[in-house]
Amino acid sequence: xxxVEQNPLFLSMQEGKNYTIYCNYSTTSDRxxxxxxxxxxxxxxxxxxxxxxxxxxxxxxxxxxxxxxxLSTLHITAAVHDLSATYFCAVDILQGGSEKLVxxxxxxxxxxx
Amino acid sequence: DxxxxxxxxxxxxxxxQNVTLSCEQNLNHDAxxxxxxxxxxxxxxxYYSxxxxxxxxxxxxxxxxxxxxxxxxxxxxxxxxQKNPTAFYLCASSIGGAYxxxxxxxxxxxxxx
Numbered sequence: 145x146x147x148v149e150q151n152p153l154f155l156s157m158q159e160g161k162n163y164t165i166y167c168n169y170s171t172t173s174d175r176x177x178x179x180x181x182x183x184x185x186x187x188x189x190x191x192x193x194x195x196x197x198x199x200x201x202x203x204x205x206x207x208x209x210x211x212x213x214x215l216s217t218l219h220i221t222a223a224v225h226d227l228s229a230t231y232f233c234a235v236d237i238l239q240g241g242s243e244k245l246v247x248x249x250x251x252x253x254x255x256x257x
Numbered sequence: 258d259x260x261x262x263x264x265x266x267x268x269x270x271x272x273x274q275n276v277t278l279s280c281e282q283n284l285n286h287d288a289x290x291x292x293x294x295x296x297x298x299x300x301x302x303x304y305y306s307x308x309x310x311x312x313x314x315x316x317x318x319x320x321x322x323x324x325x326x327x328x329x330x331x332x333x334x335x336x337x338x339q340k341n342p343t344a345f346y347l348c349a350s351s352i353g354g355a356y357x358x359x360x361x362x363x364x365x366x367x368x369x370x
Contacts, residue, residue: 184364185363232300245302246299
């Protein structure tokens with residue numbers, strides 16, 4: 145059974161600091177997605193990583209994928225309060241002839257002034 | 258504007274009652290999905306449908322039922338057999354099952370009275 149583990153699950157950081165969220169998964173996959181969720185809201189797609197070595201950046205967030213290590217990272221640079229949200233990674237696998245998206249439990253990020 | 262509309266935003270269920278959550282999309286997407294989200298957890302797949310009049314069980318289908326009579330609509334019924342229905346339910350759609358084009362609705366919070 146595929147496991148997708150995010151680390152840490154809770155992250156409290158100060159504005160202006162840098163930090164990295166990790167997403168490990170237990171089976172082969174070349175596709176990984178990062179989503180953001182604000183409290184009581186839907187999920188917003190942040191990054192789609194489709195191959196080994198893929199790196200995507202948007203503003204203060206940068207995501208990367210190492211398929212050999214089965215690891216993706218979401219790096220936050222000079223955090224601001226607006227980045228406070230829960231971040232999910234999700235891995236796309238083929239199971240029983242169908243594609244399936246398996247989510248991690250999420251990392252709740254709080255950026256303090 | 259194209260998008261996915263879920264209704265209602267909040268829903269309360271009495272014991273033994275079936276309730277139906279609505280999901281409508283005007284994106285002309287073939288594939289639609291229902292996910293359940295519990296506090297502090299990732300999303301878990303309940304049911305999905307790749308084409309009209311066809312759907313498959315996800316990881317936690319017990320106690321739920323769906324229909325796909327029209328391309329635009331994918332309602333989810335939470336039956337009385339679902340003993341722990343309190344959760345946030347998210348509907349999503351994509352072009353032909355391609356997760357990189359996954360769009361989410363705004364969600365329905367279901368609670369038990």
